[in-house]
Amino acid sequence: MPLWHKDRSLGQVDAVVLPGGFSYGDYLRAGSISRFSPVMGTVVERAREGMPVLGICNGFQVLTEAHLLPGAMLGNEHLHFICRDQKLRVENAGTAWTTDYEAGQEIHIPLKNMDGRYVADERTLDMLEAEGRVVFRYAGDDDSTGYPPTEQASPNGSLRRIAGICNAEGNVVGLMPHPEHATDPLVGTGRTDGLPFFTSILRTFVEGAAA
Numbered sequence: 001m002p003l004w005h006k007d008r009s010l011g012q013v014d015a016v017v018l019p020g021g022f023s024y025g026d027y028l029r030a031g032s033i034s035r036f037s038p039v040m041g042t043v044v045e046r047a048r049e050g051m052p053v054l055g056i057c058n059g060f061q062v063l064t065e066a067h068l069l070p071g072a073m074l075g076n077e078h079l080h081f082i083c084r085d086q087k088l089r090v091e092n093a094g095t096a097w098t099t100d101y102e103a104g105q106e107i108h109i110p111l112k113n114m115d116g117r118y119v120a121d122e123r124t125l126d127m128l129e130a131e132g133r134v135v136f137r138y139a140g141d142d143d144s145t146g147y148p149p150t151e152q153a154s155p156n157g158s159l160r161r162i163a164g165i166c167n168a169e170g171n172v173v174g175l176m177p178h179p180e181h182a183t184d185p186l187v188g189t190g191r192t193d194g195l196p197f198f199t200s201i202l203r204t205f206v207e208g209a210a211a
């Protein structure tokens with residue numbers, strides 16, 4: 001069910017997906033105003049209690065601005081909006097949103113943003129690596145987009161080729177690519193590499209309910 005940004009209640013939802021887009025027109029910084037919306041106050045509280053939250057693109061930017069995930073998103077290194085199929089490597093198949101993937105698996109998910117360059121200080125990057133909190137990494141170019149080879153590994157300059165991360169508990173995941181646009185052969189890339197996000201979270205609840 002859709003949630004309204006001015007509501008504080010999450011109703012009966014068990015998990016929240018923060019979608020992509022241009023919240024508040026990306027003024028100031030992408031996601032930096034959305035984080036103050038009333039609903040985000042409750043999302044942050046419930047996420048800290050363990051509620052699964054997935055931030056996709058602008059949603060990931062909101063999660064970093066709300067400090068549910070470390071680091072920040074800056075403008076793409078080449079200063080262009082990027083829109084293409086992107087190869088990713090699954091690094092962590094143990095989060096609430098990724099149990100239906102295999103670690104090491106390569107998938108293809110649409111990438112489309114202006115501010116997708118993930119940055120953090122070395123200590124934070126080392127912590128993310130050491131704790132297995134890098135969930136997806138850019139794995140190279142899929143198509144002849146004309147970007148120079150140096151950008152193929154990281155299409156936007158993201159440090160350590162980070163495309164998505166999670167919090168320490170693994171219930172909050174943020175990534176710049178759009179898995180919801182790779183769930184049906186009729187849309188997006190014609191692939192369904194994003195579907196496991198949604199089967200994973202369903203499994204989390206179904207198996208949890210069955211337990």
Ligand SMILES: NC(=O)CC[C@H](N)C(=O)O
Pocket residue numbers: 019020021022023026030056057058059112113114115116
């Ligand atoms: N596809 C999106 O969600 C775009 C996110 C954000 N507006 C950006 O351009 O970086």
